[in-house]
Amino acid sequence: MKGMSLIVKTITDIVIGFIFIYGVYIILHGHLTPGGGFAGGVIVAGAFILEILAFGTEVKSEKRAKLFSSIWESIGALLFIGVALLGLIVAGTFFLNFLPKGSPFHLLSAGIIPFCNIAIGIKVGAGLFSIFLALAATKYVAED
Amino acid sequence: MLIFASCILLFLIGLYAIVTKRNLIKIAIGFALVEYAVNLLFALIGFKKDALAPIITRLDTPHNFVDPIPQALVLTAIVIALGTTALMLAVIMRIYGRYKTFDIAKIKKLKG
Amino acid sequence: MSFIPLYFALPLVSAFLTPILGKIYKPLAGLLSLITSFVLFILALYGVAITQEVPLLVYKMGNWSPPLGIVMAFDSMSALMVLTISIVVFAGALFSLRYMSHYTGQWKFYTLLMLITAGMMGLSITGDLFNMFVFLEIAAIASYALVAFGVEAEELEASFKYMVMGEIGGLTFLLAIALIYAKVSTLNLADISNAMQAIRGTTFFWMIIGMMLFAFSIKAALVPFHSWLPDAHPAAPAPISSLLSGIFIKVLGIYTTARLVFNVFGLSRATDPLFFNILIGLGLLSIAFAGLTALNQGDYKRLLGFSSVSQIGYIMLGFGIGNYEGVAGAIFFILAHALAKGLLFLTSGAVVYSTGTRDLKKLAGLGEKMSTTAWSWRFGFLSLAGIPPLVGFWAKFYIIKGALKADLLWLGLVAIILSVLTLAYLLKIENSVFMKKGKSDAKPAPFTMRIAMVFLVVLIVLLGVGFQQIIDFIVGPAAHALLRGLEYSQLVFGNIALNF
Numbered sequence: 142m143k144g145m146s147l148i149v150k151t152i153t154d155i156v157i158g159f160i161f162i163y164g165v166y167i168i169l170h171g172h173l174t175p176g177g178g179f180a181g182g183v184i185v186a187g188a189f190i191l192e193i194l195a196f197g198t199e200v201k202s203e204k205r206a207k208l209f210s211s212i213w214e215s216i217g218a219l220l221f222i223g224v225a226l227l228g229l230i231v232a233g234t235f236f237l238n239f240l241p242k243g244s245p246f247h248l249l250s251a252g253i254i255p256f257c258n259i260a261i262g263i264k265v266g267a268g269l270f271s272i273f274l275a276l277a278a279t280k281y282v283a284e285d
Numbered sequence: 286m287l288i289f290a291s292c293i294l295l296f297l298i299g300l301y302a303i304v305t306k307r308n309l310i311k312i313a314i315g316f317a318l319v320e321y322a323v324n325l326l327f328a329l330i331g332f333k334k335d336a337l338a339p340i341i342t343r344l345d346t347p348h349n350f351v352d353p354i355p356q357a358l359v360l361t362a363i364v365i366a367l368g369t370t371a372l373m374l375a376v377i378m379r380i381y382g383r384y385k386t387f388d389i390a391k392i393k394k395l396k397g
Numbered sequence: 398m399s400f401i402p403l404y405f406a407l408p409l410v411s412a413f414l415t416p417i418l419g420k421i422y423k424p425l426a427g428l429l430s431l432i433t434s435f436v437l438f439i440l441a442l443y444g445v446a447i448t449q450e451v452p453l454l455v456y457k458m459g460n461w462s463p464p465l466g467i468v469m470a471f472d473s474m475s476a477l478m479v480l481t482i483s484i485v486v487f488a489g490a491l492f493s494l495r496y497m498s499h500y501t502g503q504w505k506f507y508t509l510l511m512l513i514t515a516g517m518m519g520l521s522i523t524g525d526l527f528n529m530f531v532f533l534e535i536a537a538i539a540s541y542a543l544v545a546f547g548v549e550a551e552e553l554e555a556s557f558k559y560m561v562m563g564e565i566g567g568l569t570f571l572l573a574i575a576l577i578y579a580k581v582s583t584l585n586l587a588d589i590s591n592a593m594q595a596i597r598g599t600t601f602f603w604m605i606i607g608m609m610l611f612a613f614s615i616k617a618a619l620v621p622f623h624s625w626l627p628d629a630h631p632a633a634p635a636p637i638s639s640l641l642s643g644i645f646i647k648v649l650g651i652y653t654t655a656r657l658v659f660n661v662f663g664l665s666r667a668t669d670p671l672f673f674n675i676l677i678g679l680g681l682l683s684i685a686f687a688g689l690t691a692l693n694q695g696d697y698k699r700l701l702g703f704s705s706v707s708q709i710g711y712i713m714l715g716f717g718i719g720n721y722e723g724v725a726g727a728i729f730f731i732l733a734h735a736l737a738k739g740l741l742f743l744t745s746g747a748v749v750y751s752t753g754t755r756d757l758k759k760l761a762g763l764g765e766k767m768s769t770t771a772w773s774w775r776f777g778f779l780s781l782a783g784i785p786p787l788v789g790f791w792a793k794f795y796i797i798k799g800a801l802k803a804d805l806l807w808l809g810l811v812a813i814i815l816s817v818l819t820l821a822y823l824l825k826i827e828n829s830v831f832m833k834k835g836k837s838d839a840k841p842a843p844f845t846m847r848i849a850m851v852f853l854v855v856l857i858v859l860l861g862v863g864f865q866q867i868i869d870f871i872v873g874p875a876a877h878a879l880l881r882g883l884e885y886s887q888l889v890f891g892n893i894a895l896n897f
Contacts, residue, residue: 175340219414225406234457234459235458303561323568326572361531368538376545384554392557
């Protein structure tokens with residue numbers, strides 16, 4: 142897949158970090174403001190997709206990108222199920238909110254909810270990136 | 286009442302697109318319409334007159350929020366619809382690779 | 398008590414460990430699925446043992462009490478479904494260790510297999526309506542991907558057709574959930590059943606039931622919504638066909654209908670005979686139409702697919718009869734058909750693995766060459782046709798006994814006559830594949846595939862010989878769990894206070 146023009150590449154260089162940080166902000170503040178894991182994950186995936194679209198597959202080979210997103214997707218899902226099972230092992234009920242709840246409206250409050258948000262954010266970001274890589278390959282049109 | 290009827294109307298328009306259109310992509314768009322209509326109906330069910338969005342920002346909040354449960358359900362339903370649409374588009378792309386056409390009348394290798 | 402969430406947590410963990418392990422060392426993926434399905438089988442036996450003493454176990458997720466929290470309500474019917482799922486998945490996983498060597502991307506197969514298991518297990522044990530929808534969609538999406546697994550032209554077309562019809566059903570179910578929530582403002586099954594009694598018999602009530610019956614009839618492949626099944630089940634790899642025909646259409650279509658009709662909406666034969674007669678009508682239509690169409694099929698797996706549609710008609714017939722013997726017969730038929738049809742599809746997989754074709758005119762003379770496959774086929778065929786003392790006979794016997802007890806003598810006779818159709822189309826395969834003498838250079842099936850088939854044969858014989866114990870300990874309590882009707886909600890709320 143070829144990249145885009147020089148203007149797009151320059152702007153992407155500047156903007157891509159901000160998009161990623163914005164997505165992480167929405168994920169981390171999921172228990173305080175609207176958004177949370179899924180919406181933040183979509184924005185993080187947007188950052189990765191922008192990188193592939195703007196630079197083409199010269200910068201990062203497609204195979205490495207697929208491996209990267211597949212591993213991170215599994216890690217995100219295992220983190221989520223791990224937190225739920227930890228509730229079972231440590232405190233007795235599946236998915237129990239067993240971490241200290243802290244004081245309201247602070248970043249480190251609400252027990253396991255920030256960790257669940259982070260896990261979902263990782264999974265959704267990697268998952269949408271995998272979907273993009275699977276769909277955007279142009280080789281299906283020309284084969285057999 | 287009128288707004289719920291128009292959601293059902295949108296559902297039926299999407300269903301019409303799925304059932305009658307011949308192009309595979311238009312069938313996928315019909316699915317997007319149906320999912321949109323169902324999610325919209327769901328989100329509108331929780332509405333109460335003169336109520337606020339269900340976000341707590343101060344500890345002494347007023348308590349007339351709209352119902353937050355349908356919003357959580359719609360979030361889940363949107364994610365499920367995303368998975369289904371992605372799978373459907375991937376299968377459509379592979380079908381194009383094999384059959385070289387998007388026309389559903391020509392994709393008839395299996396009978397009955 | 399906390400074994401209940403393990404039913405869907407364990408397959409989810411193995412589904413997400415498989416990509417990592419499958420990239421490191423290939424055979425690990427299959428081994429992980431095999432171990433997980435075996436552990437689920439042991440847990441399912443434990444669950445059946447527990448529900449002998451306590452009629453309904455309630456598990457609160459995250460310790461949130463209903464009606465606000467999501468609960469898992471595990472009664473004998475759930476225990477039976479979980480047991481059936483784990484048996485068929487274990488046999489399928491054992492079979493696919495060698496069978497999937499023909500396909501590429503094997504770790505994807507095992508991930509999807511574990512995902513579909515997690516979906517079906519979660520669906521069987523949940524006590525919350527939207528949770529039911531989520532697990533139904535997880536299982537359905539995994540099944541669409543599995544049907545399209547070997548990406549040839551036929552399989553993609555079959556998967557697309559299946560996907561369109563299945564999703565229409567799923568979205569209709571979601572619309573019905575939205576309308577229920579608009580009326581009763583709760584999603585807990587027990588709470589909905591309490592609140593629904595106030596609006597019993599109104600137009601809204603019947604509209605919701607009609608929409609749900611439509612959605613689940615698509616998933617269960619009842620005539621006239623069955624047309625995806627004869628394309629999708631042959632196109633899938635053989636262990637997946639055995640899973641789909643054996644247990645998937647039953648969990649997603651029949652179990653959900655039974656749970657909603659009996660326990661949530663509280664219908665019974667005494668109060669709504671017209672509705673149950675409609676169910677009987679749908680059942681008879683499926684048995685007759687699919688049975689007749691199966692007679693002129695020329696493809697091994699397609700014939701078995703039509704046979705599945707026909708046997709689902711028997712289960713609907715049993716539920717439509719509505720008394721204890723009818724419902725117990727239908728539930729026993731779920732178990733018997735899962736074993737028999739699962740076994741038959743596994744034999745078709747062995748035949749395809751050895752000879753490479755499914756065309757009945759080209760297969761011949763496999764009776765001597767593949768003797769284990771042939772004898773497993775014969776046991777499955779006899780059980781499905783209803784020959785004593787195998788388990789299929791007792792299932793049909795109970796359904797017909799229920800018809801006689803409900804004064805529907807004509808129905809019992811029609812059911813007996815129509816089971817001749819089953820014998821006829823199965824004899825067609827027996828004749829043209831295993832009995833006919835012919836030159837064939839097929840090798841016997843590999844060892845693990847034969848073990849999977851023999852495992853199911855042993856279960857068919859054991860359950861057939863010991864049918865009275867099965868009725869007393871497993872099927873009978875499940876039928877009582879359904880026929881209990883509205884007491885389900887009292888049990889759910891009562892058990893919360895017990896702080897299990």
